[in-house]
Amino acid sequence: MSLALFWIFAILTLLFAVGVVVFRSPVSSAMSLVMSFVGLAALFVTLDAFFIAVVQVLVYAGAVMVLFLFIIMLLDLRTEERRPVKLAAWAGGGIVLAGFLVAIARVISSLPGATNTKPEILPGLNDVAQVGVALFRNFNLPFQIIGVLLLVATIGVVVLSRRELK
Amino acid sequence: MPTLAHYLYVSGALFSIGLLGVLLRRNILIIFMGLELMLNAANLSLVAFSRFHPGLDGLPGYNAQVLVFFIITVAAAEVAVGLAIIVALFRAKQTVHVEDLDTLKF
Amino acid sequence: MNTLIAPWIILFTPLAAAAVILFVGRHSKPLSAGLAIGSAAVGCLLSWWLFLQPDPEEVLRFPWIAIGDSWLQMNLSIPIGVTVDHLSKLMLVVVTTIATLVFTYSIGYMKTEEGYWRYFAGLSLFLFSMLGIVLADNFVMMFIFWELVGLSSYILIGHYFRKDSAADACKQAFIVNRVGDFGFLLGILFLWAATGTLMFGDLTSGKGIALFAANPIYLTVACLLIFCGTVGKSAQMPLHVWLPNSMEGPTPVSSLLHAATMVAAGVYLLARIFPILEAAPHALDVIAWIGGITCFAAALMATQQNDIKRILAYSTISQLGYMVLGMASASSADVSMFHLFTHAFFKCLLFLCAGSVIVGMHHEQDIWKMGALKNKMPVTFLIMCIGGLALSGCPFFSGYYSKDLIIAWAVVKYPLLGWLSVATAGLTAFYTVRLLTVVFLGKPRGDQAKHAVESPLVMLVPLACLALPSFIAGYPFIEKLFFHVEEPTAVPHLLHPVLLFLFAVGVVSAFLLYRNAEKDPIFIPLFANRLYIDNLYDWLVKNIQGRGAAVLSWADRWIVDLFIVQIPSKIVWGSGFVLRFFQIGNIQAYAFFFGLGVIGLVHFLIFR
Numbered sequence: 001m002s003l004a005l006f007w008i009f010a011i012l013t014l015l016f017a018v019g020v021v022v023f024r025s026p027v028s029s030a031m032s033l034v035m036s037f038v039g040l041a042a043l044f045v046t047l048d049a050f051f052i053a054v055v056q057v058l059v060y061a062g063a064v065m066v067l068f069l070f071i072i073m074l075l076d077l078r079t080e081e082r083r084p085v086k087l088a089a090w091a092g093g094g095i096v097l098a099g100f101l102v103a104i105a106r107v108i109s110s111l112p113g114a115t116n117t118k119p120e121i122l123p124g125l126n127d128v129a130q131v132g133v134a135l136f137r138n139f140n141l142p143f144q145i146i147g148v149l150l151l152v153a154t155i156g157v158v159v160l161s162r163r164e165l166k
Numbered sequence: 167m168p169t170l171a172h173y174l175y176v177s178g179a180l181f182s183i184g185l186l187g188v189l190l191r192r193n194i195l196i197i198f199m200g201l202e203l204m205l206n207a208a209n210l211s212l213v214a215f216s217r218f219h220p221g222l223d224g225l226p227g228y229n230a231q232v233l234v235f236f237i238i239t240v241a242a243a244e245v246a247v248g249l250a251i252i253v254a255l256f257r258a259k260q261t262v263h264v265e266d267l268d269t270l271k272f
Numbered sequence: 273m274n275t276l277i278a279p280w281i282i283l284f285t286p287l288a289a290a291a292v293i294l295f296v297g298r299h300s301k302p303l304s305a306g307l308a309i310g311s312a313a314v315g316c317l318l319s320w321w322l323f324l325q326p327d328p329e330e331v332l333r334f335p336w337i338a339i340g341d342s343w344l345q346m347n348l349s350i351p352i353g354v355t356v357d358h359l360s361k362l363m364l365v366v367v368t369t370i371a372t373l374v375f376t377y378s379i380g381y382m383k384t385e386e387g388y389w390r391y392f393a394g395l396s397l398f399l400f401s402m403l404g405i406v407l408a409d410n411f412v413m414m415f416i417f418w419e420l421v422g423l424s425s426y427i428l429i430g431h432y433f434r435k436d437s438a439a440d441a442c443k444q445a446f447i448v449n450r451v452g453d454f455g456f457l458l459g460i461l462f463l464w465a466a467t468g469t470l471m472f473g474d475l476t477s478g479k480g481i482a483l484f485a486a487n488p489i490y491l492t493v494a495c496l497l498i499f500c501g502t503v504g505k506s507a508q509m510p511l512h513v514w515l516p517n518s519m520e521g522p523t524p525v526s527s528l529l530h531a532a533t534m535v536a537a538g539v540y541l542l543a544r545i546f547p548i549l550e551a552a553p554h555a556l557d558v559i560a561w562i563g564g565i566t567c568f569a570a571a572l573m574a575t576q577q578n579d580i581k582r583i584l585a586y587s588t589i590s591q592l593g594y595m596v597l598g599m600a601s602a603s604s605a606d607v608s609m610f611h612l613f614t615h616a617f618f619k620c621l622l623f624l625c626a627g628s629v630i631v632g633m634h635h636e637q638d639i640w641k642m643g644a645l646k647n648k649m650p651v652t653f654l655i656m657c658i659g660g661l662a663l664s665g666c667p668f669f670s671g672y673y674s675k676d677l678i679i680a681w682a683v684v685k686y687p688l689l690g691w692l693s694v695a696t697a698g699l700t701a702f703y704t705v706r707l708l709t710v711v712f713l714g715k716p717r718g719d720q721a722k723h724a725v726e727s728p729l730v731m732l733v734p735l736a737c738l739a740l741p742s743f744i745a746g747y748p749f750i751e752k753l754f755f756h757v758e759e760p761t762a763v764p765h766l767l768h769p770v771l772l773f774l775f776a777v778g779v780v781s782a783f784l785l786y787r788n789a790e791k792d793p794i795f796i797p798l799f800a801n802r803l804y805i806d807n808l809y810d811w812l813v814k815n816i817q818g819r820g821a822a823v824l825s826w827a828d829r830w831i832v833d834l835f836i837v838q839i840p841s842k843i844v845w846g847s848g849f850v851l852r853f854f855q856i857g858n859i860q861a862y863a864f865f866f867g868l869g870v871i872g873l874v875h876f877l878i879f880r
Contacts, residue, residue: 002167002168006168013176014179014183017183017203018183020183020187020203021183021186021187021191021200026196029195030199033199036203037206040206043173043210044210044213046168047173047217048226049213049216049226049231049234051235052209052213052231052234052235052238055235056206056209059238059242060206060238063242064241064242067245068195068198068199068245071195071252071253072195074253075253075262077193092189092860092861093186093190093864096185096867096868097182097186099871100178100181100182100185100867100870100871101178101182103871103874104174104175104181105178106878106879107874107878108171108174108175108178111170113218114169114170114174115169116169116218117167118168119218119220120224121224121225121226130225130228131231131232131235133228134231135232135235138229138232139229142236146236149240150242153243153246156250157246160247160250160251160254161250161253161254163257185863188863189860189863189864189867190860197859264858264859265858267859268856268857269857
């Protein structure tokens with residue numbers, strides 16, 4: 001049952017990810033990215049990471065994708081006209097992709113315990129509380145710094161998107 | 167039951183698809199989406215490792231999940247800034263096509 | 273007010289004044305002058321107050337440098353602190369009193385000059401530096417202020433920097449001083465290496481000297497190297513050449529820096545380390561000879577100079593020679609300090625009078641263009657006579673007491689040098705009276721002399737204030753107040769009559785020779801050309817230093833520049849040129865290279 005769910009969501013995620021790359025219309029790409037992220041969130045659920053799954057949906061599939069769609073509409077991007085495909089680009093992409101796949105395969109196959117199934121964990125855990133405890137107890141300073149980073153990013157965006165005053 | 171290797175292969179595949187998007191698509195927005203895919207592939211492997219290597223107390227490694235939380239936060243900030251840069255770029259050049267953005271070359 | 277804080281206020285008030293003048297003084301002449309004089313006056317009042325207090329038990333001291341541990345086998349601890357003892361209090365009084373008077377006089381002298389604020393800022397900076405030397409409680413701090421004094425001297429000599437001669441003179445003063453200061457620095461390091469401490473208190477208390485007991489040669493070398501600093505700053509032979517040329521600066525500067533206080537810093541340094549010097553008799557011999565020779569040779573050169581300020585400059589060198597000789601021969605530093613004290617007043621006075629004459633003559637300095645000024649400038653004449661008599665050692669004037677004391681000690685300890693200094697006393701009387709006679713008596717020798725006018729009151733009042741101490745500063749009741757000097761035993765009975773006789777001979781011969789002279793009746797090229805020492809230095813610099821510089825310049829151009837600079841730069845440029853072709857400006861190509869790099873890294877790092 002759990003294996004079946006894994007395959008369903010994994011294939012969903014990967015298919016829509018391929019869609020992001022393949023679709024010619026930016027809006028289609030963005031929508032398939034949303035679906036890919038939702039599938040990824042479901043994979044997180046199969047890993048008992050409920051909090052991360054929820055954050056994934058809220059932040060990525062929600063906020064980030066809305067931002068993408070806004071920008072697409074703001075820039076008024078239409079479906080790309082077909083440009084002649086560059087052989088060099090495809091060849092380069094192929095080489096790098098093949099290299100990556102080989103590297104990943106070799107790493108995973110040489111990883112000890114890669115074929116273990118999920119070990120048992122305590123049932124009925126309060127996932128959010130555990131992440132919160134780890135966050136505020138072990139990573140308090142990084143958490144504060146992340147807050148500052150967000151502030152800086154906000155200011156940066158305001159400055160960047162201001163029109164030149166002349 | 168899915169094993170750790172299953173998740174890692176999915177993560178690797180997702181990363182490769184994202185990389186392919188970055189390498190092949192010439193719309194800068196799509197390239198940006200490819201980057202997001204790559205980040206999420208990393209998140210997936212982190213969460214998988216945390217679930218498959220529980221601590222001595224029988225709990226998953228929540229430190230990894232905190233790291234994922236940070237990655238998501240930074241990625242959100244990155245998207246906001248990146249898109250702002252793209253907008254500014256578009257205003258200046260009237261294009262999102264990376265091949266038209268080559269003024270930095272020798 | 274207490275004795276802890278007072279020295280620091282005295283020290284830092286002039287610095288604050290200099291800073292304020294530098295920033296706002298440009299716009300207001302009265303403000304610049306007022307701030308400078310005010311700071312000097314505050315220092316003067318506090319110094320006198322401090323002088324009348326007993327020596328404080330403790331002083332304020334701040335840690336500054338603390339290096340060292342047991343592993344390095346060394347320990348260097350240098351605080352910033354003050355010494356408040358009899359010696360420093362005395363110098364404080366002398367420096368601040370004279371500075372106040374000279375600052376006031378400067379209002380009149382500099383009235384029409386450019387760079388008024390710059391001048392007063394420089395004077396305040398100088399005062400700060402000089403007080404730093406006086407108050408320093410360790411060698412490093414003293415060295416810092418020593419260099420600051422050199423800097424302010426450089427700034428002030430070069431006040432008229434648009435004039436080539438002034439620009440050259442300030443450079444020369446700085447560079448010649450560096451030679452001496454280099455020795456001084458070496459001496460400080462030597463002293464530290466030998467004793468491990470640089471505090472005056474530790475070194476002079478007997479503990480420091482005891483550290484040298486094992487190898488006394490160290491002590492001699494260290495003393496001689498430190499004496500190099502004195503040779504530079506106090507213009508002893510052979511580094512005296514800068515002092516006459518420093519007369520290019522404004523006359524009050526010559527008066528304060530190059531006659532009364534700054535050049536006395538070298539003598540003050542010797543007084544500071546007097547207990548160490550006493551333990552190094554060989555070093556004392558060298559010091560005595562340098563002092564004695566300087567004293568005599570400078571007096572010879574002074575007899576043939578024609579510039580009013582240069583005559584006084586050589587006489588300053590000569591008097592400093594007396595002080596150095598006194599340090600080497602007397603039983604206590606107070607003997608030379610006594611002469612420093614009286615000399616500061618009368619030499620400052622003489623320079624200020626010379627300044628008054630120069631202003632009256634519309635900046636003409638050649639004494640052979642002057643003459644008969646006693647009718648035009650009676651007050652200046654009267655006061656300058658007091659200064660001149662004090663300098664030449666006329667009985668009942670201050671110089672008589674202090675100089676004769678040094679000569680008496682010198683005759684007892686170094687008979688040859690002592691009688692040389694006796695002869696110098698006669699020469700001193702001769703050139704002083706020559707100066708006074710040619711400038712003030714006889715007939716006017718030029719239009720400017722005919723139309724000279726007396727200086728304004730702001731210049732005459734400081735002159736009058738200085739005339740009093742120039743006259744009485746040597747009297748026993750004042751001497752008892754400031755010093756604890758003693759007469760040497762076994763002075764030859766002949767000494768005092770001989771001194772009086774030589775004084776009389778010098779005065780009378782000079783008066784008769786120059787009373788009606790139109791031009792100098794004696795011409796001795798050797799003395800007029802300053803014993804050819806300046807020419808010798810010119811020749812040395814031109815031939816040895818110049819040739820060496822040419823060789824080094826060739827090496828720099830063809831070896832350093834070619835092999836170390838040009839060739840590597842061409843290699844870097846060439847490789848950059850080749851690598852530029854990889855910059856194709858396409859972001860995806862960069863991503864491609866980046867991906868290849870990552871794959872390579874993974875393979876190398878994980879699978880090797």
